[in-house]
Amino acid sequence: MTTQRRLNTICGAGTALTMLFSLAAVAQAPQQGSVEGMILGRDGATMYVRTSDSPRQIVVLSDGTKATEKGGFLGWSHKDLGVAALVPGLHVKIDGSYDGDHQLVARKVEFSRTSMTTARQIDAGLTPVNEKMAKQQDQLMTDRRDIEATQQDIADAKTKIDTNTQAIASTQQDLGQTNGRIGALDQYDTKDTLTVSFRNGSSVVKKEDKDKLEDFVKQAANTPGAMIEVQGYASKVGNASLNQKLSSERADNVLTIIQQSGAVPMTRILAPAAMGVTEQVADNHSRSGQAQNRRVVVTIVVNKGITGAGQQASMTPDQQSQQIATTPQQ
Incomplete structure (x- = not known):
């Protein structure tokens, strides 16, 4: 009888230990x-x-x-x-x-x-609004210098400042409406760009452009928090579907060279964009103009949260005017 009790006790303890180890294993599993x-x-x-x-x-x-x-x-x-x-x-x-x-x-x-x-269309729609806002801010700086240079015209200059401030506020409102579709997406500052040109009907990257591209990517690798953006384009000549395909192949070939360089990890490369015949930079009635439009634009961008530029973008027009007024002029 005593031996039986000891066996029951040992079995009970063993069962308890087994359950304890099982619970510990479950707790440690991801x-x-x-x-x-x-x-x-x-x-x-x-x-x-x-x-x-x-x-x-x-x-x-x-x-x-x-x-x-x-x-x-x-x-x-x-x-x-x-x-x-x-x-x-x-x-x-x-x-x-x-x-x-x-x-x-x-x-x-x-x-x-x-x-x-949809995501690419939203990203493309933000760029023109940001450029318009930057132009308005540049105009505000110019008007402020006019006030300091010509005292007798100070009243007229103040009127110009008020007009431009209202224009900036209107632009910020437009930007807010655009951003409202997608929430508070991260914004980027452009640090540098490189344009890779292509022969007519070709998506092959030339040897000299490949060398420039590899040096450019090394620069991005040395820039803290930098991301690389690749956009392919075609001239507005010939078949539209073929031009769209060429812009995609050009962007993909440039991206392949960037990846093979090993200078930056994949997590720092944004998806390549096939822009087709949008954003023509030259007149297609000449061969030189067509050559300028057959291109891939590689851009180094840095998150504004890292550079601090996002703080300026979030200020109200009154705060921006006050900061300009207290900034020493060069």
């Missing part, structure tokens, strides 16, 4: 997670996503993260594009596991072809 929402912005390998549960979910990317575009009939077509395709404004579904800081380490990111098209 917590799997899946979120769905819109990309607010990218900062290298860190991506910010707005979901129904969180206004700013941090997602960690890596070169091993799969980014897949779904399209075709019933979304059965899949195309692996890489993390460079993850741009602000894109609606995504992310699968992964949470780390100790509750950051979702992405294993797989999926999005639709329609969502990618």
